[in-house]
Structures are given as structure tokens and as C-alpha cells.
Amino acid sequence: MGKLQKSIDKRNALVKATIELVNNNGFHATPMSKIAKMADVSPATIYLYFENKQDLVNQTYMDIKAEYTNFAFATHNPNTPVKEGFENIWKRIAEFKLKDCENAMFLAQCDNTPMIDESIRQKGIKHLQPLLDLWERGRNEQVIKPVSDYLLYAYAINPLSFLMISQKRGALQLSKKHIEEAYQAAWDSIKL
């Protein structure tokens, strides 16, 4: 195993430990020493890979956000009809949030608290552009309600985060049928 691979592995271990610990305890209740221990590394080593704790969390956020949107848009074709395109993206997002729950929980926590630097969060939003483009087309074709992106996002996408958190807490177990129901609710809320 080369030096580079070893470095990548170590960085990945740190990111992974950060996600798990922050998910369970929150940012400020997660000491660097615990992150180090979980990643099997000395606390001092973290500072070879990251500037400080804030930077570690910012980078973790950016990493996972990119992974998330890559997955969401991997099968997206900008030329398909709006309805079909939306269903595809929505289901990819649902799949990510439910299969890759740890990562999605982390993103949700970052987006709902003052944990991440605001400038970093802003950058993360840009990754969603393909979905915003689709919605713009949908509005033009009068397939989607003529309302703002925020509103569409609030009803079509954001509820998945709530369902995911509820599932993580053990409040419910989302089956294929539930996903289909959720998709219908999402589409009903934004379609014209």
C-alpha cells in the first residue's frame, strides 16, 4: 500500500468517524480526541489533514454533499420529460437518504443548525442546479406550479429528511410502499 493510499485511508477514516460521532452527539459534544480514537490515529495527526475542528467538519460536509448530489443526478438526463425526470431524481434522492442514512443524517444536521460556516453551506447549494433547471423547465411547460424553488424544495424534497430522521429514531420503518406514497405526495404538492 503506497503512502498516498495510506493518507487517503486515514483522511477517510477521520471523515467517517466525524460523521458517526457528530450524528450521535452533535458537533460540540464531539471531542477531537474521540474522533482520533475512532479513526485509530493520534489527535495531533488530525491537524496534518485538517486545519482545525471547524475545517474538519466543513470538509466533511462538502465531501458528503458532493457524494450525495453525484448519486442523485448520476442517472439524470436533461432531455427527458419533466415529470419523468423529476421522478428519477426524487427516487435517487430517496434511495440515498434511506440507504446511506448516516451520511444523509449528517447533512441534515448541518443544514438545520449553525454548525457549518454559512459560506460553505452556500457552496453546497450550487450542487442542486440540475434539479433547479428541471423545475424551471417544468414551470415554463406548465407542468409544475409557478412558485419559487424554495417552495418546491420544501414540499418535494425536504420531507424526505424528516422521514429519514424519524426512521433513524426508530419511529417508523420505511418500506417500498411508503416510498411510493411519499413520492406521490411530493409530486402532488408541486404538479400543476
Add this chain to the structure above:
Amino acid sequence: MGKLQKSIDKRNALVKATIELVNNNGFHATPMSKIAKMADVSPATIYLYFENKQDLVNQTYMDIKAEYTNFAFATHNPNTPVKEGFENIWKRIAEFKLKDCENAMFLAQCDNTPMIDESIRQKGIKHLQPLLDLWERGRNEQVIKPVSDYLLYAYAINPLSFLMISQKRGALQLSKKHIEEAYQAAWDSIKL
């Protein structure tokens, strides 16, 4: 001013300071010393009113949750038709979240992070019973989709939290028209 009133005032000041500071910095980045300073009280005094920091936040959550649901259901009449009843409750909730933004933000943060003891959060959920009853009736009358309360909540109510947070961040300014659009999306997502 009697002794009792003075105590109540002091407790209220502590609760208010807690909300403001936790909203802006999160639970763990809010020191007791700052809460004390903002409430114009010695740090030691907090411990006359609350057992410890966790208890302070738990009690704050319970207080605000009760205030929220009282407001939401104040004008609710269990005998009105489902659609009308839902519109009324929804609009009361929207009003609370947008007018009493500080309090609503605090609840959202509590519900989206491991900040509050889980047992306390569970208690808070019970306050929503009138809405769950309405939904049950709606399902029986085939006015509302035959799906779980979690799903209905995720689409009909939770998006308001997202919109509220976005507004607080300055991403958008919710007008009467936006509220109406949001209501339509909420109803469209759950109606049969």
C-alpha cells in the same frame, strides 16, 4: 412587585436568553455564563431555578412546545369538516412559525438534533393529538390519503420549518401569497 412575580420574571428571562443564544450558536456553544449575563443574573442563580444546563434546555423546550400547540389549536373545533379544520390548524401553525420565529426556530433545532433528552421530545409529540385525530377522521371519510401520520406530517406540516429556517437565513421573505401557495402545496400533498 411581589416575590413570586419577580421569580417568574427571572425564570422567563432565563428561558428567553436560552432560546436566543441556542438559536444563534447551538446548545454546546452557549455557555451558562452568557445565558446568565443576557438574563441579567449571576450564573449561580440559574441553579436556583434549574437543576443543570440540560434541565434548563429541556424545560425551555417543554414551555415553548406547549405555547406552540396552544396557539395552533386555540381556534380548533373538532366538529368542523376535515378540510376546513385542517386549513385552520395549518394557518395557525404557519402564523406561529412566521410571527414567533425565535421560538419556532428553537423547537426546530431541538427536533433536528440530539440536544434534547429523547423522553422529553416524546412528551412534546403528545401535544399534537388534535391534529392526529383530525387526520384519522379525514382518512375515514376518504378526504385524506390513507397513509401514516408520519407521512402526512412530513408533507403537510414539516415543510413550514424549512421555509421558516430559510426565511430566518434571509434566503427569502414569505409574503401572504407565499403562505397561500404553501398551504395549497400542503393540502394537495395529503388530500384524496
Add this chain to the structure above:
DNA sequence: TAAAAAAGAATGAACATTCATTTTTTTTAA
């Protein structure tokens, strides 16, 4: 063998909570 990477221990700041006093309020007795 030199340079880079990693380690563990050390440092100093921040913090929740407690402690020893002081201030305020209430009670008692003239």
C-alpha cells in the same frame, strides 16, 4: 541518513457547577 509523518504528552483556555458571602425579604417581638 535525511526528511516526512505520526505519536503522546503538555498547555492553556473555556466551561459547568459549587462555595462562601452578601443582600434582600420575611418574621418576630417590643
Add this chain to the structure above:
DNA sequence: TTAAAAAAAATGAATGTTCATTCTTTTTTA
């Protein structure tokens, strides 16, 4: 009614701990 005494409430200053970060030494790699 008043003022002294007792009780309660409030305070600011410790206390001891936890933690992010840095420093010095050791280990690994080139």
C-alpha cells in the same frame, strides 16, 4: 409601627474538568 433577627435568594469568585491545539520526540518512508 418599627427594628432586630432569622430565613431565603442572589451573588461573584473559586474549583476541577474537559477540550482544542501545539510541542517535542519517535517512527516510518524515501
